[in-house]
Amino acid sequence: MGALHEATAWELNRMLRRREVSAAEILRSVRGRIEEVEERVRSYITLTPEEAERAAQETDAALAGGGDPGSAAGIPMAVKDVLCTRGIPTTCGSRILENYLPVYDATVVQRLRREGLTMAGKANMDEFAMGSSTENSAFGPTRNPWDLERVPGGSSGGSAAAVAAGEAIWALGSDTGGSIRQPASFCGLVGLKPTYGLVSRYGLVAFASSLDQVGPITRDVRDCALLLSLIAGHDPRDSTSLRVEVPDYLEAMQGKIRGMRVGVPRELVQEGLTPGVRECVERSLSLFQELGAEVEETTLPHLDYALSAYYIIAPAEASSNLARYDGVRYGLRVEGEDMLEMYGRTRAEGFGDEVKRRIMLGTYALSAGYYEAYYGQAQKVRTLILGDFRRAFERYDVLVSPTSPTPAFRLGERVEDPLSMYLSDVCTIPVNLAGIPAISIPCGLEDGLPVGLQIMGKVLDEATLLRVARAMEEAIGFRERPVAGRGVG
Amino acid sequence: MMGDYEAVIGLEIHAELKTRSKMFCSCDASFGGEPNTKTCPVCLGLPGVLPVLNRRAVELAVRLALALNCRIAERCIFHRKNYFYPDMPKNYQISQYDLPLGIGGYLELETDDGPFRVGITRVHMEEDTGKTVHASESGRIHGAEYSLEDFNRAGVPLLEIVTEPDIRTPEQARLFMQELKSIMEHLEVSDCKMEEGSLRCDANVSLRPRGSSELGVKTEVKNMNSFRALYRALEYEIGRQREILEGGGRLVQETRHWDADANVTTPLRTKEYAYDYRYFPEPDLVPLELGRDFVEKVRSTLSELPAERRRRFREDYRLPAHDAALLSSSKAMGDYFESAVAAGAPPKAVSNWMMGEISAYLNARGLEIGDLRVTPERLAELIDLVEKGTVSVTMAKAVLEDMLESGRPPREVVEEKGMAQISDRAEIERLVDEVLEDNPKVVEDYRKGKEKALGFLVGQVMRRTRGRANPQLVNEILAERLGEGG
Structure with a gap:
């Protein structure tokens, strides 16, 4: 193993408990790395050195006293700036919340605090999680640690970049249409979007309430299982959170996949894939077979309409969720002659183009006379997609596709063309519409850029998902690291 | 001329439910308090918060819906009603739309002309808003330099009750409201204090030629803060509309504000640019499945x-x-x-x-x-x-x-x-004898048949006891004594 900042959380956890390393040393290593590369990568909106320092000290004190500091203790984490952290700025990548200080911790943050959370900082993101490149952040883009000319993906681009660059060991992201999986895939990491309702949304600043989920971005599947087990579970503050027993994912992750049935939805591998992505996915499919799984092409016909339905439902919900940023109670206020002018100026200056675009789209879609044609129709499509998945899972244990049709694209390449940007999430979006879990694991490189493999599972079957991901991770044996010069080696 | 037109009135009532906590958070729902002291991240609509439905509010809503003979929806959902207003922390109100809690009920009233039935279109739940205080002399927004918001009421559970346009007179409207208030008090569903705003009522009013089944152009009258205001506002509005119609004029569909001081309704805003509330199902809440058992349990608690x-x-x-x-x-x-x-x-x-x-x-x-x-x-x-x-x-x-x-x-x-009545026979006999002795002329008058004289004698006895003598006993003894002599 190399430097401490390159280790996995699981390894560091073990070393801490064996007293082979102190939390202070780990933090020093990560801090050093931040100092070294942050200026170029820009993973964070806010760094929280005092917070991290205090947590590291508490961890070391607990360990010295023979106590258990918790499974997240001493392991620096990047927390996407869409999760509320008490007394620590939570901007959502937006001017409108630039100076906003939450008065409470999101449930996931609260749970991690009980496990000794050592937060390195709040990670950059597309404004209000709307975007696929982190270029929509009001505080400037994050760069891909593999290639500084390219985007890290989005919207959880800061979280992914931080982990890939060694500025954090692991991270929390949020995923509404692919915002965990796509950046994980662009940055050569593991990213999981849990079943809708498995992880509490309380304190996750809403983008599209019926699609949003919080999830881990990690260096390997084991860390992913560990972090998921720390954040999953019913929360009485979230009415949509499911009342289920959370299995031991680390345990469930073990085991072979021989005899499993793997479906490959034709709709997700037809057009738009780069040759490298196609090749990586095909190689993964062969590996599945080598491991004794049956691979079969299948069809989920309504997936063709997923992107369209998503771009009705998500903006519609967003238009309502973002209405509260009006300058009245908190956040940015730009004064005007009267209240309406104050509203207008605040929102005109506070929101970026993409957020405005989606608010307009969503407002239109919900308007009287258009509701049935747009929102109503999109909900029907959503039901059909759910049906497609349900039928497919009667036959297959998991479904597989590329996470994104292409590897990381260049900064600025798609900013002017929203549609091409939206297409980056074409493979991930159906998963959110269906509420099922999916994971992205690295499955190779194309021109030195990571490619992600998406594995989709049944509702609440994260256990199988992790087991398949773990087996494939081992079979693929992805060991590549960013190269200095082009990236931050 | 009144005979030519009849009024068609429908009421829309808002009542705050009598719960300890708010509809979607655990904040104190009681009236009053320093501004913004009964608030939390949820009812302030801070980023990231989520609503959790108050079970008690649902029970109370079902209770009233049952009392109003409504059908209780086995499955109902909440919708977001989107509009910008500074007293609404999220700029949307969690309300109900096409799947309300109770539908198709009625309330029977007793009037001097016999029983009278008002249909209940729907009973639904929603959250209350905060309160805006305008810093102007009138307290209204006009001329205000700034406005302040108090969110103590924001998120308090409300019931909206919509009636069919079955009401024909201001008196019937008042009777309906009195009966509804009484029902809500009996069921302990709401405090029903109009002055504190825990019971509010708007009215849709239109006129049509008597005998016609078509509806005329309606106005919505707001700000009626008492039964008296409701009665007078309706009376005024009916008169106003009739005057316009009789003068050959045309009514405008609009919202009118009852001004209790001036005794008139004034236009608030025209519905020409009707608000588009962009209702859609609230994704932060799951559908409310009211099982038969639950409804029956509530029914059994109906007082x-x-x-x-x-x-x-x-x-x-x-x-x-x-x-x-x-x-x-x-x-x-x-x-x-x-x-x-x-x-x-x-x-x-x-x-x-x-x-x-x-x-x-x-x-x-x-x-x-x-x-x-x-x-x-x-x-x-x-x-x-x-x-x-x-x-x-x-x-x-x-x-x-x-x-x-x-x-x-x-x-x-x-x-x-010392107000105890003197009912001691001996004591009263003594007093009667004293009075008879002191008033021989009156006694004589009485015996000559002047009935009135008896009253005078009773009065004299009462006077001597400062009214404490048992009048029955006084009469009885006087009759005895006077009878003796005759």
């Missing part, structure tokens, strides 16, 4: 409704209809009455006291029965003193007056003031 109580007062206590109606008009009145009866007082006597002296006292001071310092048990004691002849009715009134102010037990008042 007696005013109509039923009225009937019982008439039948069980043999009260006249008028008494029964008045005493069951509010839950507190009825409860007071029954407590006094339970303490042993004859029902009609209790009713007389309550509808007489006690009501007069409450009305004069603008108090509610709950504010009375005289408990029903003490009223029963006082009535008992009268029944036993310890005090005269006249005395009892004076005693009650003292009790109403001091809250003391009647016996104490009577003793202190």
